Amino acid sequence: MLKHKYITIFCISILVILSFLSFYSEVKWWIFLLLFIFWLGLTSWGSFDIRLGYFIKTYCNNPEKERKIAISFDDGPHEMTEKVLDVLQKHHVKATFFCIGSQIEKHPEMFQRIIQEGHVVGNHTFTHTKSFGFLSTQKVVEEISRTNRIIERLSGKKVLFFRPPFGVTNPNVSKAISVTKHKVIGWNIRSLDTVIEDETKILERVKNKVVPGGIILLHDTSLKTVNVLEQLLLFLQSENYDVITIDKLLKIPAYED
Ligand SMILES: [Zn+2]
Structure with missing residues (x-):
């Protein structure tokens, strides 16, 4: 902070x-x-604005400017995650999924598939409550720890990446992170795919913001994002971008040894 x-x-x-x-x-x-x-x-x-790192150190891109980029998906696992995984598999691309603990409990088989197909997972709280910005330090610690335990039980992995819901940080989140010792992962390319309805507009917005070392924020919760993803991967390929997971982009481990 x-x-x-x-x-x-x-x-x-x-x-x-x-x-x-x-x-x-x-x-x-x-x-x-x-x-x-x-x-x-x-x-x-x-x-x-998570990119400011105002209260806590946040990782939102790799400033080295190599032609590498990471795609991240928030708020799953969800019914739509299956289609997202199919598109990623078709293009031989690995992504990073910030999973909500309560969603993992609803779709454990989808979570297992994310892991089995070599994607990276991060913690995105247990409830993803709209009042995340008003939670006490203790509550934030509980939200993070509960999801970490679920992920460890299902995959054996101790997750080090945390993305706060809505990208909100404050002194309580900062204190909670100093307890749980997670790395706070943000983004620098926001698709607004939960807000904008038109797929073409979402795609154009992302294309205009694409930069080397960037982290793209998408959500594996809607069909429009699946369609945008297919087009986006073709675009990144034509621009000679190497699409990799966030741990590889930032050169920091996603899991505890
Ligand atoms: Zn979210």
Whole structure:
């Protein structure tokens, strides 16, 4: 939580200086308000944009600029994961799946297939609750640990990658990660495939954002993403991209030994 800490120290220092000055001359009240808005604005922005690494170190790409790229799928395993796996198999591509613990319990056979076909898995909490940003440190630890135990039981693997739901980070998530010792994995190419309805628009959006060393965020939860994936793989092939898993892209281990 480096950046957040420095910004907070900076704002408190300004506050102390302003308070000190106010003993000698009038300091307008709106200057204090402006300072608070500045702090609050940066804190909110830092919570929602995982690429900033505002509260915690996040891995969102490999800056080395080799023509390598990783595709990640969030929120499965799901009925649609089977079709995603078929497309990946057809193109001989390995991807990274950030799985929700409760979804693994619903589709254990699909989870096993992800592992058997050589893809990498990461932790995406147990419930993927919409109120993730408001959970206590203890609750975040529980969400992560529960899913880690399920994955270990089904695959024997101790997962080191964690992706927070909605890419939300804050001081509690940061504290939880220091307990569970996971690496926080983000993305730098967001498809918005859960928001945009038009497949062509999703594909064009991703194509325009493709960069060497990038991590693409997709969701294995809809048919439109399956169709986009097929086209995207053909595009990446034509652009001579090597599509690899996140551990290989970032050169960090996905599992504990
Ligand atoms: Zn998610």
